[in-house]
Amino acid sequence: MGAPVIILGVTGSIAAYKAADLASLLVKGGAEVHVVMSRHACDFITPLTLQTMSRNPVVTCVADAQANWKPGHIDLADRATLLLIAPATANVIAELAHGLAGHPLAEIALATRSPLLIAPAMNGKMWEHPATQANVALLKSRSAEFIGPEAGILACGYEGLGRLAAVTEIASRALAKCGKA
Numbered sequence: 001m002g003a004p005v006i007i008l009g010v011t012g013s014i015a016a017y018k019a020a021d022l023a024s025l026l027v028k029g030g031a032e033v034h035v036v037m038s039r040h041a042c043d044f045i046t047p048l049t050l051q052t053m054s055r056n057p058v059v060t061c062v063a064d065a066q067a068n069w070k071p072g073h074i075d076l077a078d079r080a081t082l083l084l085i086a087p088a089t090a091n092v093i094a095e096l097a098h099g100l101a102g103h104p105l106a107e108i109a110l111a112t113r114s115p116l117l118i119a120p121a122m123n124g125k126m127w128e129h130p131a132t133q134a135n136v137a138l139l140k141s142r143s144a145e146f147i148g149p150e151a152g153i154l155a156c157g158y159e160g161l162g163r164l165a166a167v168t169e170i171a172s173r174a175l176a177k178c179g180k181a
Helices: 014-028 047-054 072-079 090-098 104-111 124-128 130-141 167-177
Strands: 005-010 032-037 082-088 116-120 150-153 159-163
Touching (some): 005 014, 005 047, 014 032, 014 047, 014 167, 032 072, 072 104, 116 130, 116 167, 124 130, 124 159
Parallel strands (some): 082 116
Antiparallel strands (some): 150 159
């Protein structure tokens, strides 16, 4: 049996810079890591950084994922052992909950049958908003799992619940879900 395939979705949160450490930990833990970045994630960290840490090309648009006749995002969805989204913004959580597929990460989420692990990171008021909580509840009802968010000082200057969980905890949980603990 080969290495588990973890699709690491990175979205447009200031916490996106932590995805480099997360990708590195997952690779060191024995996973094959493929990073899929939202357009806004590229405002916080470069695809080249995540390509270096994951040791695989990074997908930022559907054309990036095209490797052969089979659409690349479908190939990744089929190969995934786990879809891990870290950090996950309120927007991406809403897209996942409502089945929107306007970018490769959302398309992979709709097409994969692998488990979904979500690590939210956002302003505390956004996390606590009834719409976000309803989206989280809907995703949990579909067997999605969440890790975090944690309480502390947020990038916006507020203190509260909304920080990305520690990357070591996220990596440990992801690898355990893949049988690599």
